[in-house]
């Protein structure tokens with residue numbers, strides 16, 4: 318009788334009764350299995366995405382814009398993001414929850430990065446952190462990983478550096494593609510478990526993906542990365558003017574407006590609440 322080994326659980330939608338780990342992500346890369354990541358900022362939304370089988374939820378510093386209403390990610394603070402991260406952890410049971418380290422909370426020194434990461438892990442229960450930058454943050458990545466903090470890196474368009482970059486523009490064209498490749502390899506060497514590639518030419522992202530043994534997660538980086546990430550308000554159609562790389566899967570803004578108008582009209586006409594919505 319031949320023994321049949323069980324197929325590994327798929328990362329997207331698989332059920333395991335435990336949280337997704339960095340080892341699961343590494344195994345998916347070996348199997349050439351693509352997977353989705355989305356942002357989440359509250360418990361109820363996190364629960365929906367978790368139950369849909371999304372393996373990694375990112376509490377992005379994009380919360381600055383989509384939760385707090387700022388026009389860039391720069392103003393958001395650790396105190397702003399820790400409660401959102403805690404809510405996403407409470408709302409999910411399978412997904413790995415990654416907390417974004419906000420602007421000026423890790424760049425000053427590896428020690429500062431560790432103190433900030435510790436707040437997200439101790440106070441919010443995050444399972445990993447994400448930080449932006451290549452060579453300039455290698456010592457931060459090394460200290461975090463040696464201290465037991467899994468690190469997701471983020472290169473290409475790094476929105477926290479928008480004022481240095483001079484706008485939200487594609488990165489890695491021409492010779493700067495070599496620098497981006499060098500950054501990706503150095504981050505892997507420093508111990509990062511995955512790297513986000515934001516707004517880079519698809520061909521470059523594909524080459525980076527083939528050169529690394531850790532997963533790449535693309536956003537505006539074409540289809541050749543191991544995973545994709547989108548801000549949930551973008552993919553659900555809540556964002557008024559999304560970027561070119563966004564695909565709108567739903568018209569949430571339109572549906573919400575229709576629903577709230579229907580509610581308001583019924584309040585005004587007296588049709589709501591009906592007897593079945595009242596206590597007798």
Ligand code: KIV
Nearest residue numbers: 356377378379513546
């Ligand atoms: O803050 C964020 O949401 C992000 C993703 C878009 C990668 O960094």
